[in-house]
Amino acid sequence: xxxxxxxxxxxxxxxxxxxxxxxxxxxxxxxxxxxxxxxxxxxxxxxxxxxxxxxxxxxxxxxxxxxxxxxxxxxxxxxxxxxxxxxxxxxxxxxxxxxxxxxxxxxxxxxxxxxxxxxxxxxxxxxxxxxxxxxxxxxxxxxxxxxxxxxxxxxxxxxxxxxxxxxxxxxxxxxxxxxxxxxxxxxxxxxxxxxxxxxxxxxxxxxxxxxxxxxxxxxxxxxxxxxxxxxxxxxxxxxxxxxxxxxxxxxxxxxxxxxxxxxxxxxxxxxxxxxxxxxxxxxxxxxxxxxxx
Numbered sequence: 001x002x003x004x005x006x007x008x009x010x011x012x013x014x015x016x017x018x019x020x021x022x023x024x025x026x027x028x029x030x031x032x033x034x035x036x037x038x039x040x041x042x043x044x045x046x047x048x049x050x051x052x053x054x055x056x057x058x059x060x061x062x063x064x065x066x067x068x069x070x071x072x073x074x075x076x077x078x079x080x081x082x083x084x085x086x087x088x089x090x091x092x093x094x095x096x097x098x099x100x101x102x103x104x105x106x107x108x109x110x111x112x113x114x115x116x117x118x119x120x121x122x123x124x125x126x127x128x129x130x131x132x133x134x135x136x137x138x139x140x141x142x143x144x145x146x147x148x149x150x151x152x153x154x155x156x157x158x159x160x161x162x163x164x165x166x167x168x169x170x171x172x173x174x175x176x177x178x179x180x181x182x183x184x185x186x187x188x189x190x191x192x193x194x195x196x197x198x199x200x201x202x203x204x205x206x207x208x209x210x211x212x213x214x215x216x217x218x219x220x221x222x223x224x225x226x227x228x229x230x231x232x233x234x235x236x237x238x239x240x241x242x243x244x245x246x247x248x249x250x251x252x253x254x255x256x257x258x259x260x261x262x263x264x265x266x267x268x269x270x271x272x273x274x275x276x277x278x279x280x281x282x283x284x285x286x287x288x289x290x291x292x293x
Contacts, residue, residue, distance in 0.1 A: 170206030227255040
């Protein structure tokens with residue numbers, strides 16, 4: 001039977017009245033591929049949407065990356081400017097260092113010359129010091145020689161004018177050479193002590209003017225232009241040796257002046273003093289040595 005127009009219209013009306021039939025009709029009329037097409041289209045649309053969203057995200061990320069790159073490039077640019085300024089400053093510093101090094105070189109050169117000059121001055125000073133030491137030593141020897149000569153002249157003067165210098169304390173005085181007493185001295189002294197006693201500057205024998213009861217008194221005199229402690233000690237030591245040999249003796253020093261130490265020592269060791277023709281500590285010394293005889 002032929003399908004007429006009326007039949008088609010009736011079918012359309014029925015499909016409009018019964019929508020559920022339309023799905024059944026589509027299933028009958030269309031293939032499975034055509035039926036799945038809407039779903040595929042929807043899935044493609046959804047994929048397209050997600051793709052576009054991803055693209056937008058990528059574009060946004062690209063934009064942010066470009067912004068960050070721009071900021072980095074800007075910072076790099078500023079850093080490059082700072083590096084250029086630092087390099088300029090370093091260049092200026094290096095230039096100044098170069099000038100300073102030149103100045104240091106000149107200073108070192110001058111210091112070198114000064115050191116050479118100082119070495120020469122030191123050498124000259126050393127020679128000068130040696131010359132001064134030699135001069136001082138020569139002066140010392142000259143002073144010793146002059147002092148020795150002066151002492152010997154003074155000793156000779158006391159010996160030649162013994163009466164004038166010692167007559168105020170002794171009468172009938174006589175200058176005696178220790179060799180004249182050799183036999184008596186050797187009997188009581190060792191060889192060393194005897195030789196020491198022979199070095200006595202002046203030995204005088206006489207009678208004390210103020211003590212006539214003493215028949216004989218000896219003076220052991222050490223003579224020096226400037227009497228020091230050594231002279232005082234020698235006078236006392238040699239007077240002690242004479243006393244051991246049996247002689248009544250008084251130690252005495254004679255000279256133009258005494259050092260402070262010698263003056264104190266004469267009091268402590270009970271040694272009489274003859275200074276410029278005047279006698280000091282005579283009575284004290286005489287009493288001490290006579291009492292101990």
